[in-house]
Amino acid sequence: MELITTTIKRKGKRSVRRHLFITTVRTTPEALLRLIRQRWSIENEWHWARDTQLGEDAHRYANRIGAPVFGFLRTVVMNLLRRGGYRSIRRGLRALSHDIKGMLALGGVQLAENST
Structure with a gap:
């Protein structure tokens, strides 16, 4: 003790x-x-x-077969947001919710520019 x-x-x-x-x-x-x-x-x-912040326990599939897949996806999202400098998951989700290029950039993906 x-x-x-x-x-x-x-x-x-x-x-x-x-x-x-x-x-x-x-x-x-x-x-x-x-x-x-x-x-x-x-x-x-x-x-x-x-x-x-991600409401994991409130989802209706929390006790179903797909729960581990969604848990994995949440972990990926959290890791990407933290790697991108977001200390708050909620703030990161809000900042990138309408920015597909920003979301992809967190994962290291860059869209090719159109050369027209």
């Missing part, structure tokens, strides 16, 4: 938070905290965005 104390400063106010963890991992409190933050970064960056 590990007790980790962190100090947070928001809007000029300091607050101390204590977190109690039960684990079999033998490491320093700083390393344990880093492991926990890495785990939650996956949740915050991927699962939260997939559900809230």
